[in-house]
Each structure stands twice: as C-alpha cells, then as structure tokens.
Amino acid sequence: MSVLAKRVLVTGGAGFLGSHLCERLLARGSDVLSVDNYFTGRKDNIAHLLSSPHFEALRHDITHPLFVEVDEIYNLACPASPIHYQFDPVQTTKTSVIGAINMLGLAKRLKCRILQASTSEVYGDPTSHPQPESYRGNVNPIGPRACYDEGKRCAETLFFDYHRQHGLGIRVARIFNTYGPRMHPNDGRVVSNFIVQALTGKPLTLYGKGAQTRAFCYVDDLIEGLLKLMGADDPLTGPINLGNPVETSVAELAETIIALTGSRSSIRQEPLPEDDPTQRCPEIGEASARLGWKPKTPLKEGLAKTIEYFERLLAAER
Ligand code: NAD
Ligand code: UDP
Numbered sequence: 001m002s003v004l005a006k007r008v009l010v011t012g013g014a015g016f017l018g019s020h021l022c023e024r025l026l027a028r029g030s031d032v033l034s035v036d037n038y039f040t041g042r043k044d045n046i047a048h049l050l051s052s053p054h055f056e057a058l059r060h061d062i063t064h065p066l067f068v069e070v071d072e073i074y075n076l077a078c079p080a081s082p083i084h085y086q087f088d089p090v091q092t093t094k095t096s097v098i099g100a101i102n103m104l105g106l107a108k109r110l111k112c113r114i115l116q117a118s119t120s121e122v123y124g125d126p127t128s129h130p131q132p133e134s135y136r137g138n139v140n141p142i143g144p145r146a147c148y149d150e151g152k153r154c155a156e157t158l159f160f161d162y163h164r165q166h167g168l169g170i171r172v173a174r175i176f177n178t179y180g181p182r183m184h185p186n187d188g189r190v191v192s193n194f195i196v197q198a199l200t201g202k203p204l205t206l207y208g209k210g211a212q213t214r215a216f217c218y219v220d221d222l223i224e225g226l227l228k229l230m231g232a233d234d235p236l237t238g239p240i241n242l243g244n245p246v247e248t249s250v251a252e253l254a255e256t257i258i259a260l261t262g263s264r265s266s267i268r269q270e271p272l273p274e275d276d277p278t279q280r281c282p283e284i285g286e287a288s289a290r291l292g293w294k295p296k297t298p299l300k301e302g303l304a305k306t307i308e309y310f311e312r313l314l315a316a317e318r
Helices: 016-027 089-110 146-166 190-199 219-231 250-261 285-291 299-317
Strands: 007-011 031-036 055-059 072-075 113-119 170-175 204-207 213-215 240-242 247-249 267-270
Touching (some): 007 016, 016 031, 072 089, 072 219, 089 113, 089 146, 113 146, 170 219, 190 250, 190 299, 213 250, 240 285, 247 250, 250 267, 250 299
Parallel strands (some): 113 170, 204 267
Antiparallel strands (some): 213 247
C-alpha cells in the first residue's frame, strides 16, 4: 500500500458519500479540503468536522478551474439521485465532463493520484447479469438519464486518456446503489423515499410492480472500498465495481422497510420512470481479489442505522 497522503481534496465533500469520506480521512490523520457548490450537499453534513484544524470547506463549482495544493484527489462532485441530476441535465453533464477535466488538470499539475466516483449507471439497463467490469453497457444516449450516464462514461474516458497520455495515477470506482445516514431526505432515491414515507405514515411509492432489482451497499462498506482502492499499489487503475452483491427487488425492499419501522403505511404503485434499469447487481470478484474488499453490513442492519438517522432528522424538523 502507498504512503498515507497528507493533504486530500474531496470534491462533493458536503454530499452523502463525500461527508463520510471526509470523516474517515480525518480520522486516519489526513488534512482534508472539501470542495462543494452545495447543489445537493448540505453544510449540516460537515458541520461536525468544521472545528477540526485539519478540515477546510471551500464553496466552489468544479466546472471552474481550481488552484490548490494537495497530495491526492477524490472526485465525487456530481448530483447522484435521478431527480437531482435531471433537474438541470446540462449542468450535470458539465459537472461530470468539464469538472473531470478541471480535476484531472489539477492532478496533472500536482502529479498526484486521483480517484473518480463513477457509477453502475455506466452499464445502463444491463443485458449481462450480474455486471462485471468488462461489460460495456446498454445506455440510451438521448434519454432522461443520459446526462448522468453518458457524463460519467465520458469522465471515465477522460480518466483513462489522462492516464495513457500523461501517465497520471488514476483510480476509477464504479459505485453501485449505496445508502445510509446523511442521504438527502428529498432526493427521491428509493431507500430515503421509503424510509421517510414509512416514518411519516405515508404510502410507499412503488414504481412499476417493484420487480426491478438493485443491490444496496451500506455507506461505511463503500467508503472502506474507496480508501482501499485509492491506497492500492500501482498499476491498479480500475475500473472496479464497488457494491454489495446481494440483489433485492424494490418490492421486497418496501416490505423490509415497513417491517423494520413497524409502520402502518400502505404500498402505492406509481408509473415506472423512463429507462429505469430492470436489474442491477455488481460482480465484485475484482475488488475482492485485488483489494481484499467485501461489504460486511447486511441490508437489515444498514437499514436499521439509516432508519435511526431519519428518525432523528424528522424529530429535529418537527
Ligand atoms: P450527493 O448528491 O449527496 O453528493 C454530491 C455532492 O457534489 C453534493 O454535495 C453536491 O452539492 C456536490 N456537487 C454537485 N455538483 C457540483 C459542482 N459542479 N461543483 C462542486 N460540487 C458539486 O451524492 P452522493 O450519493 O454522495 O454521490 C457522490 C458521488 O458518488 C457522485 O459522483 C455520484 O455520481 C457517485 N455515486 C453515488 C452512488 C450512490 O448510490 N450514492 C452510486 C453511484 C455513484
Ligand atoms: N423507486 C421506487 N420508488 C421510489 C423511488 C425509487 O420504486 O419512491 C425505484 C426506482 O424506479 C428504481 C429503484 O427504486 O427502480 C432505485 O431507484 P433510485 O432512484 O434509488 O436509484 P437508481 O434508479 O438510480 O438505481
């Protein structure tokens, strides 16, 4: 493993994953700079870190160049939930593509390693199941999800071209659906939607029949995977799938959340959004063999912790 990087830049540091990553990096002794434009991230997510002399937060949009001095970069800035990334699709593509160019340019100047938070969405609506890294995907380039999917695909292209052309040390993680405390309560993602609906006694909005599947990874496991990938010795570039390979249908998830919250909420079917992938599950053999990484948190345990978080959040808002 490489020497511990001292100064670490986390773009999207005030977001769901970014805030957990900043916390873990600080805990291991790094100086952390969070860069975020607070589009979907919240200052509340990092408020508890601000008292640390080793943590700084900068408001900045990564579609503009950034001049800072760091030893390592995690590029997480990008809205991740469908309602957020479809709110301003042009900005979403700009963040993925121009943002990647700016962060890669920074890494090139600093000669430092850079990790890209890519996504299982690069596989689109997969025809190969579960998805190995070698699968090239089935993405609709002109649909409503394309701003995110194609933006992230182009970002991967840029990472690999900077690696080949400029010898830059890159790491590309393909992250599958991740959940946990600090998810945005209104981001429309299935775990946060169902939990908030269950806790407030509203019907759980099941899109389609709920037969579509996802594989849900608890945030602490995912962050461990990102840290291992960044720290791994060269020549490991990825892309590497990071996710929990336990597949669950969305209908089963609804039932589980109703049972765990003890809610009396009903389940209400709503139309399936356009281009909603029918199945998704990571093949994690690479991550397991090359990083010694496997998720440890069972779904029910992770959901219980997430429910606790939303209970506190909703109580504070009352
Ligand atoms: P999030 O929306 O909570 O966090 C994204 C952060 O990026 C937010 O704080 C937002 O304000 C910031 N941001 C957006 N555009 C920006 C810009 N132009 N300049 C600076 N900051 C900007 O989402 P998340 O779930 O924490 O996702 C983080 C990263 O991981 C994203 O790149 C996402 O694509 C990737 N990812 C997440 C998941 C998941 O399940 N959570 C799955 C696959 C990939
Ligand atoms: N979903 C649902 N009800 C909701 C929100 C989402 O049934 O209130 C479904 C959605 O159609 C998709 C799955 O849950 O099939 C996961 O959706 P999410 O937005 O969390 O992630 P993504 O589709 O990007 O994997």
